[in-house]
Amino acid sequence: MGKATAMARAHTNIALVKYWGKADTDLIIPMNNSFSLTLDHFYTDTKVTFSNDLQADEFILNDKQQETTKITPFMNLVRQMANKNCFAKIESTNHVPTAAGLASSASAYAALAKAASVAAGLNLSDIKLSRLARRGSGSACRSIYGGFVEWLKGFDDKSSYAVPFMDKVDWPIQMIAVVVNAQEKKIGSRAGMQTVVETSPYYDAWIQQTAKDIVAIKEALLAQDIDKFGQIAEENAMKMHALNLSASPHFSYFEPASLEVMQKVAELRSQGISCYYTMDAGPNVKIICLKKDTPAILAALGTMFNKEQLLVASPGPGVQLLDC
Ligand code: DP6
Numbered sequence: 333m334g335k336a337t338a339m340a341r342a343h344t345n346i347a348l349v350k351y352w353g354k355a356d357t358d359l360i361i362p363m364n365n366s367f368s369l370t371l372d373h374f375y376t377d378t379k380v381t382f383s384n385d386l387q388a389d390e391f392i393l394n395d396k397q398q399e400t401t402k403i404t405p406f407m408n409l410v411r412q413m414a415n416k417n418c419f420a421k422i423e424s425t426n427h428v429p430t431a432a433g434l435a436s437s438a439s440a441y442a443a444l445a446k447a448a449s450v451a452a453g454l455n456l457s458d459i460k461l462s463r464l465a466r467r468g469s470g471s472a473c474r475s476i477y478g479g480f481v482e483w484l485k486g487f488d489d490k491s492s493y494a495v496p497f498m499d500k501v502d503w504p505i506q507m508i509a510v511v512v513n514a515q516e517k518k519i520g521s522r523a524g525m526q527t528v529v530e531t532s533p534y535y536d537a538w539i540q541q542t543a544k545d546i547v548a549i550k551e552a553l554l555a556q557d558i559d560k561f562g563q564i565a566e567e568n569a570m571k572m573h574a575l576n577l578s579a580s581p582h583f584s585y586f587e588p589a590s591l592e593v594m595q596k597v598a599e600l601r602s603q604g605i606s607c608y609y610t611m612d613a614g615p616n617v618k619i620i621c622l623k624k625d626t627p628a629i630l631a632a633l634g635t636m637f638n639k640e641q642l643l644v645a646s647p648g649p650g651v652q653l654l655d656c
Contacts, residue, residue, distance in 0.1 A: 338450035339379040339656035342442030342475045343648040344434065345370040346507060346618055348565040348610065349545045350572045351470055351483060352538070353529040360470045361492045362485045363529065364542040367549055368474045370481060371507060372648030376439040378424040379656055380447040386419035393424045406441070406468045407448060413464075414452035422448075434509055434616065434643075441468030442475035446651045461651070462493040478649035480553060482546065501647040503556050504623035509643040510633060512589035513615045519583050521613035524576060531580040538575055542568065562608025562620045569610040587615040592636065600632055 351366035389407050391398045407420055422444065426436050445465035449456050456464065458476055466473035466483075474481040477496040486492030529535060545568045552560035576583050590611065597609045597619055607621040607629055621629055626644055633642055 336383065336451055337379065337381045337656055338447045339377065339654040340443045340446035340450070340651055341375055341377050341654055342439045342446065342472075342651040343370050343372060343478070344374040344376075344428070344436060344439040345471065345474045345481065346610065347471065347474075347612070348561075348620075349542055349549055349568050350612070351525075352572045352575060353525045353535065354470070355485070355487075357526065359489050359492070360466050361488065362470055362483065363535075364539050365485050365546050366471075366474070366483045366542070367497070367546050368471070368481050368483075369501075369505070369507065370475060370478050370648045370650065371645035373643065373645040374428045374434055374436075374439065375648070376424060376426050376428075376436060376443045377654065378422065378440070378443040378447045380444070380451040381421045381423075382416065382418050382451055383421065384418045386421065389419045390421045391424070392422070394426060403444070406444065409464065409467055410445075410448045410452050410454070413449070414454050416452050420448065420451070434511070437469035438471040438475045441465045441472030442651050444468060445472070445476075446653065450653060458650075459493050459495075462495075463489060466492060466494075476651050479647050496650075497550065498553065499650070503553075505558070505647065506621055506623050506626050507645050508619040508621065508626065508629060508633075509645065510593050510617045510619065510637060511641040511643065512593065512617065512637075513587055519585075519613070524583060524585075524613055527581070527583070528575045528579045532575045532578045534575060534578050538571060541571060558606045558620075558622055562606060565610050565620055566608040569612075573611060585611060585614055589636075590615045590617050593617040593619075593633070596632060596636065597629075600629060605629065 345368040347366050347368045349367040351362045353363040355361045389400045389404050391400050391403050442465045462473040462476045474494040479501045480498040482497050483494040549564045610618050
């Protein structure tokens with residue numbers, strides 16, 4: 333039997349070309365490839381301990397006991413892979429600033445995939461780890477790697493996983509997360525994207541567009557062209573949100589303050605500062621910019637938000653094992 337305890341850290345990632353829709357909802361196979369940046373400041377630490385003494389899985393998040401309805405099916409996958417039949421205690425800490433309202437499922441399932449597989453005695457390759465993390469939450473498969481990452485959609489469990497595109501980022505790119513509202517999102521990404529796939533008349537156009545966006549954003553990245561890069565990311569995000577408006581029933585993650593941030597970014601851009609925005613399944617806005625422009629952007633947003641609502645991040649590393 334392998335080591336029964338392991339602890340891992342994984343960082344969250346923000347998609348620049350979004351994943352928005354599943355071809356297979358059980359296996360979490362996406363409809364399109366996506367492209368993301370792993371961030372340094374937001375991460376999850378998770379310790380997994382398998383024990384014959386446990387009668388069920390136990391899950392503690394930020395020192396509070398949680399339900400195991402979501403985590404047990406994931407742990408069952410690990411048990412199946414490792415041919416193991418005992419339960420586990422899972423202790424997790426989210427290092428995302430309090431009330432940041434940023435999605436943590438990506439870092440959570442990437443850290444859990446690493447810690448649980450190692451604790452179960454498995455020694456998975458990055459690709460196998462990415463496939464396992466994907467089963468918890470699609471975007472988690474990208475958090476296995478640092479820097480810029482592409483999730484190759486594939487067509488079945490074996491062929492759908494993320495690969496690093498640029499592990500070490502030698503470009504002073506940053507993201508400013510503007511926390512306009514830290515409340516739980518009203519429509520989760522899982523339900524939102526499914527409604528879109530089933531009802532938006534524009535969904536085929538989205539699939540065609542994302543394929544082009546992935547090619548173009550890689551070119552812009554390699555050329556270190558912040559304006560091209562930012563424009564592709566911003567327009568991709570707006571197309572994703574346009575799908576939500578075109579669904580039935582239609583929905584939106586925009587809040588008045590989200591729109592104010594977007595307007596401010598456009599205004600700063602007209603003044604010559606290269607900054608662009610992206611948004612996910614919630615009202616918070618993430619601004620893409622170069623490090624040299626971050627102070628000016630923070631100063632402009634400082635009149636609208638508190639310091640705690642403006643979180644600056646740089647490219648971060650892939651999943652790693654911690655001592656425990
Ligand atoms: C808008 O990965 O949270 O952030 O696979 O259903 O768990 P599930 O969804 P999730 O969706 C992320 C959607 C997004 C875009 C992205 O990260 O690519």
